[in-house]
Each structure stands twice: as C-alpha cells, then as structure tokens.
Amino acid sequence: MRAALFVTCVNDALYPRTGIAVVRLLERLGVGVDFPAAQSCCGQPQYNTGYRRESEPLLRRTAEAFAGYPYVVTPSGSCAAMVRTHYPRIGRLAEREGRGPGLAALAEELVPRVFELTEFLVDVLGVTDVGAYFPHTVTYHPSCHGLRGLGLGERPQRLLRAVKGLDLVELPDAGECCGFGGTFAVKNPDVSVAMGTDKTGNAVGTGADVLCGADNSCLAHLDGILRRRGEAVRTLHLAEILASTEEEPLT
Amino acid sequence: MSSRDRILGRIRRAVADGGPDPAVPRDYLRVHGVRTPAETADLLAAHLAEYRARVHRADGDGIAPLLARLLAERGARTVLVPSGLPPRWLAATAVTRVEDRPGANPYELDAVDSVVTGCALAIAETGTIVLDGGPGQGRRRITLIPDHHVCVVRVPEQVVDSVPQALPLLDPRRPLTWISGPSATSDIELDRVEGVHGPRTLEVILLSGPAE
C-alpha cells in the first residue's frame, strides 16, 4: 500500500520531526510513503479569517498535488477538517461567484481520500497497537477539529493505550478548546492565553510528563505557555510517540 | 406604506431565493419507554418529588381526610375553592372557604392561605401538571398568589406519559398553565433554588378510584 503524506505547512516549516515520525511510523507498518512536492498549505488561515478567495488557489494546489493517491494522510485534524468540511463549500461558492472552474469537482474528488493520521491507522490499516514504546506518563488533549470536526472519538486514546510502557492519564475538561483558534491567538491574545493557561494547568495537574496532541498548531500555543511559565511538562505530537520504539526510542 | 406592508415586503424579498423548506421529520419518540398505567403514575410522582413538589396518594374515601390533614398541617385558615371542585373533597375540613370570584382583587387573594384545584392533565415524563381553567381549576391567579397549592390529579385517567401525548388533549384557545414543581429560580450562580413568586409549596394528590 502507498500513501501520500500531506505534512501541512506548519509541520513542514516548524515541526519537521512530526512529518519524519509519520514517515517512519507508516513505513514500519508497511505503507510506502510519497511526499508530493507541490503540496503547500490547505488555506485554512485565509478561510477562517475571512479571506475565502485567497484559499481557492491553495485548494486547487492541494487537490492537484494529491491527485491519483488513494490515501492522503495528514498528521493534523485541523487541516483534515478543513478539506473535509470546508473544501466542498469553497469550491461550490467559487463556481457560483464565477471563479475557479472545476474547483467544486476537485474538492469533492479529494475529500474521501483524505485521512487524519489516527483515522488512517485505525480505520484503514485496522491497527491500534503500532508496536510503539514510550515509557512515560502521558495526557492527551483532543483538539476541537479532530474531536468535533472529524469525530475522531477515542481513536487517539486507543492508539496511546496500546503503546508499551505508556501510562495514559485523563486530562480534566479534555474536550474544551485550548484557545489557539488560528488567528484568534493573536486577535484575542488575552482570552487565548487564559484558555491555554487553564488547559496547561489541567495538564500539569495530571502529573503527566507529556501533553500529547494531534495538532501541532494547538501544541505550539500550549507549549509556548508551558515554557513561559517554566513548567516541566513537554508537548509532543501523537505521531512522535507512535513512531518511538524500543530499538529507536524518542529522545 | 404601513410598517406591516414594509415588513411583509422585506420578508418576501428575503426568501425569494428559496431557502430551506424541509418537511418536518416527526420521527422523534411519542413516548420514552413502555409503562403500565401504575408505572406512569409512579414516574409522575417521582419526577414531581424531584422538583420538590410533595406527592400524596388517596382513593375516593381518603381524599377528604387527606385534604383536611394537609390544610391543618399548613395551618391554613382560609382556602380558595374554584367552581366545579367536587364538594366531597373538602367535606372533612372546617377551614373557611373563599370562592374564586371574577371581581376578586389580588390583595384579597394574597390574604388567602391555600388553594385546592383539580387539573386538566399531568405528564409523567416531565413531572408536569397542566391547568386549563376548566371545572375545579379556577382562574389562573388563584393558583398563583396563595403560597400553598394543592392539586388533585385523577389517576390513571388524567395522566399521560409524555409531552407529545399531552398536546392533542389540550385546547390552545383556553389559557394553559404548565406547572412543574413549586416556583424556582436558577438566577443565582445558575443553581436551582425553590420558592420565588409562585406558590412555594406545591402538593399533588394522586387520586385513584371514582372521582365523585
């Protein structure tokens, strides 16, 4: 089986280690990974901030970059939700407004092939034990777009529970937003940081060493707060934990 | 142009694009669970009690002594009696009866200790009694101003399971008062506290057997 990695712009530029972890993890599970170089950003920052038209070229680019791949895997619930929930609408409206011929069809065609990482592992590959080893206490924050946008449910936790050595502790008020919210983080910085401070406080309160998530944008915000406050808890993307093995442990 | 015409015109232009016009899916449940009439009455009692109504049970012989006892325990000296209330219900009490008159002013009603009424129906799933101003129920204010309301529900014939079962039995042209427990508020810290402007004590008698 082959899959295309949709690494996302944030991971490409800031968290390459997450992309690398996805490659190692999928290859370990027998999936050949391609990285179509034409890929870029899904356009969510533009779309969610009110610049829908600016997201149209990025929709086209994304759809064309991943044309022909039966599986497009992304380690971001947020970007997967952008494609699944908003691409069809963007395409439809662009056509209605006389721009972007074929955009709606491109969107419709792409949607069923895009999988968030935990969906791909659990639903497509049918695995929950990926043979990982990570001897730490971990708490998991399910980001909103994964939780409510995609309906990931317990998939991430099931994967984590199967990791050898890992002790998963429940995060209080886990379902509540961390306060990142894309440009919300800078448009409403006070509320954003207040939300993030409550979230990180809950994480610290669990006694976990690691606050795990499946969206690095949220984790960048939470990590920034943890480090500003001098907390010892570190943030890690789920993929990095799942890529860690006894032979090649995550350092 | 009148404002009526202006508003109606704006509406017609606003929806000229079509817009969603779905058929209403009525596949929600008519009743939540299967119950015998006795179980339905038990559920009504439980739900009324959960919202701090006091629930009693009586049969045809027991209703008069029970009402006499409840009024006595309350220390009521006067009781409002709506027209059409079965006289037998109050046969065992000597408390002064006050008639529900059209001209009564609110101050007179405020001086009355208790009120006894029947009801139009009761809903078990929500712990609700509904009054429609019919015989034995009186004008709406009589169950509002006195601080103590005793409401008699005939079991099983006046009890339905659910809200969807209740509506077809009610006449919207009549004034309808739905009562679920004594007055309450959630206005202080979003926590429920019983007892504000309406009767602070609601007693419900589930009356079985013949009504008269």
Add this chain to the structure above:
Amino acid sequence: MSGTFMGMPAFPDAAREAVRDPVLRANLRHATHTIRDKRARAVAELADWERLRAAGKAVKDHALRHLDRHLVQLEEAVTAAGGTVHWAADADEANRIVTGLVLATGHREVVKVKSMATQEIGLNEALEAAGIAAYETDLAELIVQLGHDRPSHILVPAIHRNRAEIRDVFTAEMGRWGRPAPEGLGDDPRELAEAARLHLREKFLRAKVGISGANFMVAETGTMVVFESEGNGRMCLTLPETLISVVGIEKVVPTFRDLEIFLQTLPRSSTAERMNPYTTMWTGLGPSRGADGDGPSAFHLVLLDNGRTDTLADEVGRQALRCIRCSACLNVCPVYERAGGHAYGSVYPGPIGAVLSPQLRGTGSAIDASLPYASTLCGACYEVCPVAIDIPEILVHLRERVAQGGPVTLGGVRVRIRPARGHTAERAAMRAARLLLDRPGALRAGERLLARARRLRPRRLPGPGRAWTDGRELPQLPAESFRTWWARERGERA
C-alpha cells in the same frame, strides 16, 4: 496589541478587562460549569435528542421560509381572539407603539417579564423618558436593574454576580425602589429569593400594565407561549388589566403541535430541567374575550422586525433566526466563560450574540466588526444548539463580510458594503502568505531563511507579533524544514 494590523479592538479590549478580573472569572466558571454538566445529563435522558433537534430545526426553517404567511395567519388568529396586533419595523417604532399604549391606559407604572426583545430595543429607557416606571421582575433582571448594571447572559443576566455581590446590591438598592431588603440579609440564595419575593409582591399586586416578550407564537391558533421559573411571568401575564407583548417576528411556529418539540428541548437546554416550573400559554383574551376576569382585558402584540428581515435575506446568516434563546451555547463557550457577557457589547452575548448582533445591527461599528472573530471556532456551541445553528459557519461567513465586504441587506435594501476599517494590512498579509504558499520555490527559500534565523530566539516580538509573545514563547525553529529533510534523505527534489 495594536489595533491596526489584525484590524481589531472592541471585543479583545473589553475581554482583556474581564480576563484580568479574578472574581468575575470565578463567578463565570462556577456558573457555566454547574449548568454544563446538568444540561448534559438532562439531554442524555432523551434517546431521541438528535431527532428532536432535527425536527426543531426543520420547524423553524419552514416557519421562516414562509414567514409572511405565518405572520398574517398569526395576526388573524390573535385578532379573532380579541387581541390587537401592531407591526414595528425598528426599535424606535416599537418603543413609540408601546409607550403610546401605556400612556393611553392612564397608568405610569409597568411590570415586566424578562424579555430579550424589549432589552434589544431599549424599551425601559424609552418608557422612562415618557415618565413611565418599568419594573423588571425576573430575579436576575432585578439584580441588574437595582445594580445599575448591564445584562451579561441571555438566561441569567446577572451571571457575573455571585451571591455576596447580589446581597450587597439588594441591601443597598431595594429601599430606593420600594420595599427594602430585610434587615441583616444574608447571602444564602434562598434568603435572596425571599427578599425578591417580598420586594416585588407589592408591585405585582397593584400592577395595571404588564409587558412581556414570548418564547413562541403559534400561527394557526394565535397562542403565545412564555417559559419561566419564578412565577413573575405568571404574575405579569395574568394580574394586570393590560398586557403588551413585544415579540421578534422569528418567534412564530406554524402549529400548536410544533410546541411538543420545543417543550422538550428548550427547558433541557436552558435551565437543564426536564421542564421549567411554569409555562403560560394564552390566546388573545381567551374564550370569554376577557369577560370572565381571568387575565387581562386588553392584549396587544407588537411584532418586531429591527434587522430580522435583513438577517433573513442572508442565506448563510438566516439560520441564526432559528435561535430559541436557550443560552446553551453561552454555557459551553470557553471564550464566553473567560470574556464574560459584557465584552460582547450587546444584549445577546456569547456565540449566538457574536452571530446575531453583527447581523441585526450591521458590521459598521468596531464592536460589531470584532464579534465574528470572538471565537476559536471550536464548535462546542453548534454541538449543543437545540436547533442546530451552525454558529462557526456563520462566524466565518461574517468574517468574510468584515474582511472583504460584499453583498448585504440593510433596512430591506440590498447593498454592497466595503470591508470594515483596519483590515487593509491583514488583507495584504493574507494575500502575501497565499502567494508564498502557492509557490513551492519561494516557500522553500522562505523556510531556509527561517532555519537560518533559528539562533535568534527572541522572547518578545515587536509589532503584531507581540500578541503571540506577550503570553507565550515562540516555537523553537528546526534546523531544516520537512521538505529539505525529505530531499536529503530520499534524494528527491521536494
């Protein structure tokens, strides 16, 4: 953060104050968390919740799609039952109608049931200007009125006040409006409720004019419905001689039967109860046309537009008119919990306010232009909404209106508005980002520059970047981007 780059102030500035008020934060947290868990339990009792939600949505959509017909039908039914129907295109007209009706009774005092519509139009202020005293009788509204405060929640306008603060307001202010608070009043909620009972009772008993809103109006029968808890609603609806109800036109439902849905979903969504203590339904003056002494002898219904038809004209935004004002979206909203209701600058706070206010009032003011951004788009509001309003979808739609301008209906006229002020730099930045992201060559070069900058790890960024670094460290920059790693490892040009 400066208001220029990301084109803001208003909500962010007001929210900053709230975030820094520890008492307010604690009050809101306590109240919203209390009700959140209870709501979840009340909803879980109904196995058919999602079906009730879909049905409620469909009823309201259908009612709105044929709103003209339903309003005319309602008018006929109310008139036939002895009521009088008035139409008000905007707040001023509604206030003029109500003030005129009160003055015509010869009375100069009214008792009011909590009503969002009358708050929206500023009726109390209009009545006061005409020499009419309006007494709010809902406990929370009383707290707000006595405290010279503003409402901050749809259901519980005094949610920002805790019991001790309420005790202080009652002790200081009740005497100036009527019966003073009892000597030595404590802060137990039961005592506070008792104080309100005593204070308001004299007003109820002497009231000749009552003013209300309504939760629902039934087109086929002309029936008005008011849900409440305390009994103040019943007092205002049944004791006065004259009853005036001011109701938004979107409150109409086609049939009496439709109430079977909302009687199940509204109480569970708002106060988290199976059923609220009191619901009053009345149709005009009743079967005897007011002759039997049960309830008012005159009933006036004022149908209010005030921006609703403009909202109806917007194909995305119109779903906000389905709102039944339960406030479940406020109670689950993490932004509302921290910013508080006042920051929304409207009688409609929280997520629903963020989509209603900029539609009812337009996006012309700084606060209204900032409201669509007062959300992380986390979706918790949509999840709990009993009429399935996709609030995040409307927020994004309104962001587009603010940032890019576009077609909008104002006062019944279709116009094209310009982008809101202060978004020029943001628009340029979004465009520049898109151009960069749409050119992998440029993107790769940009990423290399970023990697070279990794040793500079500023704790604070200047300019707009401060909004990030004021509360957070910057992410550590990697030595190389993913695509560089891939090219190096896999020998493919990426």
